Amino acid sequence: MTGHGGPDPMTGLHESLGELGMNLAWWNQRETARDQAAACKAGSTAVDAIDSLLRDLFLLRGRLTRELRADDDALLSCRREHVTPAETGEPWRGPAQGDWDDSR
Numbered sequence: 001m002t003g004h005g006g007p008d009p010m011t012g013l014h015e016s017l018g019e020l021g022m023n024l025a026w027w028n029q030r031e032t033a034r035d036q037a038a039a040c041k042a043g044s045t046a047v048d049a050i051d052s053l054l055r056d057l058f059l060l061r062g063r064l065t066r067e068l069r070a071d072d073d074a075l076l077s078c079r080r081e082h083v084t085p086a087e088t089g090e091p092w093r094g095p096a097q098g099d100w101d102d103s104r
Contacts, residue, residue: 009056016056023046027039
């Protein structure tokens with residue numbers, strides 16, 4: 001992802017992943033946890049972290065898609081300016097009438 005302004009989308013992903021990992025660990029220990037309410041809250045917080053990850057991934061996907069399209073458009077535009085007849089699949093027809101000087 002290039003720096004086109006705005007917050008770094010990876011920062012939110014890293015934060016959400018950390019939160020998810022910690023809360024899933026608490027949730028997985030719920031049967032032996034002394035504080036069952038805290039373990040239950042950790043499960044709920046893990047779901048919130050997953051929701052945040054999905055949102056951040058969706059935003060990251062949109063941003064990346066826009067950048068890819070912009071780069072593709074720029075590349076195609078540049079390529080069109082430098083395309084040769086052989087690359088178009090059309091047969092070479094020679095110079096246009098008047099381009100040839102037979103008087104030499």
